[in-house]
Amino acid sequence: MSGHGKSYHLDDEILGKVYDHTLMKRLFGYVRPYYAVFALALFLVLLSTVCFLIGPALTGSIIDIGIKQKNVPALYSLCALYLSITVLSWLISFISTNVLAYLGQKIMFDLKSRLFAHLQNMSLRFFDKNPVGRLVTRVTNDIGTLSDLFSVGLVTVFNDVVMVAGLVVVMFWMDAYLTLVALSIALLLIPITIFFKAKIRNAYRDIRLKLAQINAYLAENIAGIRVTKLFNRENKNLELFNDINDGHFKACRRSIIYDGSFVSSVTILRAVSIGLVIYYGGSAVSDDTIKLGVWVAFLTYTMHFFNPIQDLADKYTLFQAAMASAERVFKILDTPAEIVDPEKPVPLPAIRGEIAFENVWFAYPSDSDTPPDARLNELQFGQVTPGDAQEGFTVKDKTPLYVLKNIAFSVKAGESIAIVGITGSGKSTIINLLSRFYDVDKGRILIDGIDIRNLRQSELRKQMGIVLQDVFIFSGTVLDNICLGEKTISLEKCREIANYVHADTFIEQLPNQYNGSVAERGVTFSTGQRQLLSFTRALAFAPRILILDEATSSIDVETESYIQDAIKKVIKGRTSIIIAHRLSTIKNVDRILVIHHGELKEIGTHQELLDKQGIYYKLYKLQFKA
């Protein structure tokens, strides 16, 4: 593979043991709700093994009792017994297939829902670090592998082990000497297995790694397809992809060679065992030391003896993959949500909407340190580029890089304030902290006098309407995008609000209007349209506190004047915090906060600040000097 491929190495480097006690124990935790079902499955497996083992013995009896002694009634009744066992086998298979599928699916459902729910509780910091593609793989592929483990793997292994044990017991019971002769060879399997184990494991690890690279590369390329076309990069991309793809193929080929060698060895061992039974057993029959039927049954058992062992070897890779998947899934489940609800949250009834920042300090974690505005930009189009989530230059020294330093201010209920400052000054961070996407490092933030860390996050956020600079459009209808699944919001209400913010004009031009579907990430909408939609979305939830994060930065003057008009109505009687570069927004607010390099430098009305001829004055000049 070429050097470029290096950047597509992913997280999937967990190797996966075949059996890991702690992991197994945890996985079994998910079986617990279905213990009865699981026990039933095991019982059925046991039963079917017994049925299977009876078959050859019964054939032997038919030979010895029925045929050799020319006893037709015995032949008749033994055949009847055989028939009943066959019917029983059918029934057991029928039930156990359904039971196993149920078990596997239920466990998969639980794990998947659990994982998804856990991810919903993770803080943004987590999502900054983990690319979307990776998380999707966890929820789909890894859980799928685990589901295989439960629906096929575990029970097959149990089945195989029971089968081997059953065979050994039955064979010893029939003839100990012959058993020793036949199975002495089987002991050779142990060194052979050990020899191939390591090689097969490495090959399979490689396969998974390469597959992860394929997925990552594919995701990135679909996201960037337009750029690829514009820059005629198709051939080079194809070359890179071919490289990765070929690497995957080569790893697969290695696995076939080892696999094949193992299968080949087992086949040879089996033939040798059977040859021994033919010679020693046959000689014994001709000496009349054992009966013909016993010998025939013994031959059949020897033939079957190697099947479960072969089968166990096949399941080996399944187990390895499952352990690796389990490790990755548990790694996510074990990552605690950094921002959690308090044990006894203070109930938050209808709030007045007072906000207070008390000496707040904040630094983004050093492993994803980045200016907040860059972070926001990152999310702008919700791209799935695997590389896009972890951010920032690596910070060499350990001193935290404070994005906010000792910020203190308060907003009265119903008051509207604007936060201004140059790019990277920390404006957006204030909003990130207020909505508790991140927790403060020092100081505290109060709403109606209550520290927001004492509130339930959902209650806190329900009080806020947030219009993000970056607008994320979900697939679904326009209405879905406004209500986000909140069924209490009626179509009428949506229309009303859309009308309010002038989003109705373009929505009503869509083929099915509010029920019209939007393309993935709203690609068919212009930036301005997306923002109008987001505006409608925020207002639909009738928030007490309204937050606008640079929402007007790429809307043209005319649309902005529409929005200004709406803002004027909306902020009335509602606590509002607005971040805007545009001074037209600012004229509607009561007070302006000027943030500069993470510090609160100036507070006051537009005129007061202009008179002061400080930073605000310069910002103002900067914006309008053209």
Added chain:
Amino acid sequence: MLKRFLIYFRRYKAQFLLGILFLAIVDLIDIIQPLIIMYAVDDLSKPNAPSILLWYAIIYMGLGVLQGRGRFWYRIFFFGPSYKIARDIRNELFSHLQTLSSNYFNRTYTGDIMSRATSDIEAVRQFYAMGMFIGADLIVYVLTVPVIMFFLNVKLTLLSLVLLPALPFFVNRMGNLIHNRFKKIQETAAEISTYSQENFAGIRVVKSFAQEENQKSGFKQINDKYVDQNLSIAKVESVFSPTLQFIAAASVLIVLYFGGKEVIGGTISDGTFVAFTLYMGRLLWPMMALGWTISIFQRSSASMQRLQEIFGAKAEIISPPQPVAKKLEGAIEFKNVGLAYQGLGSENTQKEPALQGVNLKIPAGKTVAIMGPVGCGKTSLINLIPRLFDPTEGSVLIDGVDLRQYDLGDLRKQIGFAPQDVFLFSESIKENIGLGIQDYKESDIQRIVTSAKLSMVGADIEGLPGKYETLLGERGVNLSGGQKQRITIARALAKKPKILILDDCFASVDVDTESLILDEFQSVLPDLTTIIISHRLPVVKVADIIVFMEKGQVVETGSHSELLARKGRYADFYRQQQLITDLEKIE
């Protein structure tokens, strides 16, 4: 669809045939083995039984060694090409995806494409690996075992095979059921991956609106559906395989009963009887295998169908067979251009077309600013120039030649485009700026550095530890939004384009820098045709021509001063902007 399966089969025909040969050898040995046991049983009563048995044992072992080697080789020859086919399909899919036009990607979910490229390809591979292998196995057994049995005893053979004709009907019916249900399962799987992908990408919105619980229940719903569908397929399978096994076991029973009576009656030997039971056991496998093959084939054909849907998507925008070869001057003309987007899925077109009757001439070497309210079609208009979309009406010409007559690659090579949405590859900065360059010569590096400097991102890059070799993305460094935007501008410049298009790509760049970049461009690249979409004032300053658009139409064209003098829509727009400024000043 069968044709498509055949195409790949033919590609590796020799290997598959070798695989089948080895498989046949292995199977024939397997089929001979009961005969050895038959002779062994029948020779038991001979006086020199032990030495005869020793020979049988040695022959059995020898054949076993051959069989072991054969198993190794047929694996190589069956599974090897199956992986090659998977690789080929994946490459072809990738290469086909790259030819599809933007319309396709607007209509299709990324997660859906991803799941087709991975799990569906794997299901197709299974057809060539397990499906064909088991199928061939099946054929060998079905063709040989009954023949041998006939030789041993005709009557017993006929009796034991009496149940078999019921099979094809049963298998066919079950196969259809499995096929349909499996297709639904695959669709739901894609739905799950799309749902979670969206949720994670939009997690900030989800959290902002405290929609976690709704999202969870939405996810549970799909997940529930998935479970139900999987259980419904299990239901079919739970009847299918056991019934096949039952038929096989019942056949064994027939042998035991009737064969037993024959042995008692002395018509057949002990050995023949034993051989018969062993052969029935060997028919059990192909009967089960029949079920598997059918289900594998059903699954893989459902998957192939899903892949076919991608392969069937036509590249809408392609080069003409005999393109006009020409170095561009950069004069652009829109003649009566209309554009209507295709909607997602079944919904066809928007009521209002994105562009309508656009007529516009941009002389070579001029700088044009396109302005207008949200959704007026600015981006749609410029997307037509590098043929990201083709107009649904009228034509776009460069240097008097319809765009559709140029070679697509040639055309795009001469157009520098910095789109609104920043997209950088997880590669080095050098490779991101020099996108499309195959081998980097000294002159290429120079150009990359110059472009970066022109775009005011050179100093930022020099400040990074790896400079231009710095990797972007997960394993590397990530830049701020402004830096990223400036890299995309540098990327557009590094092509040495004749036409430069900047689609609102200064949003994260401050006004001063924007101004400086634009000034620089004008002085360094005077004969470059430049088209800029921006709402900000520096653009007005540098533009020779201003194009004002509304509702997909060009309303006014002219220089800033001309348009102001005309006192039309642009003048209104501009005055509005000034009015706001004045208002601000008064307060």
